[in-house]
Amino acid sequence: MRYKLVVSDELEFTARILLNDAGVERQYGCRLQASRLPGDALDIKLKTPQLLAKDLLSGQALRLVAWEGDISPLQDAETGKPAPADAEALECLMAVPNMPNVLLSAYLEANGAKAKAGN
Numbered sequence: 001m002r003y004k005l006v007v008s009d010e011l012e013f014t015a016r017i018l019l020n021d022a023g024v025e026r027q028y029g030c031r032l033q034a035s036r037l038p039g040d041a042l043d044i045k046l047k048t049p050q051l052l053a054k055d056l057l058s059g060q061a062l063r064l065v066a067w068e069g070d071i072s073p074l075q076d077a078e079t080g081k082p083a084p085a086d087a088e089a090l091e092c093l094m095a096v097p098n099m100p101n102v103l104l105s106a107y108l109e110a111n112g113a114k115a116k117a118g119n
Contacts, residue, residue, distance in 0.1 A: 013110035028066025034060040053100035064090040
């Protein structure tokens with residue numbers, strides 16, 4: 001194709017997470033980075049049978065770079081200290097039921113165009 005987007009192929013976005021803590025919803029947020037996926041390629045991946053959200057995201061080099069407000073939903077099992085935003089923390093998050101879908105939703109929103117309010 002002769003033309004390409006003038007914006008970066010790298011995305012940085014926030015995912016807002018709600019976790020049930022004994023009946024109380026706790027809100028967390030994390031900053032993530034990933035590679036942009038063009039629309040046609042994204043459509044093909046989303047139509048692929050048996051493709052899991054976590055596999056699509058790992059294929060886009062998803063990285064956890066920060067906790068929103070420096071509040072981690074994870075802690076070190078031995079020391080009790082908050083977990084840093086790193087690959088091991090992302091792996092732990094991805095093991096929470098439905099978390100890959102929550103992160104995929106945030107990725108899809110960041111990957112695509114949005115309408116500007118007040119058009």
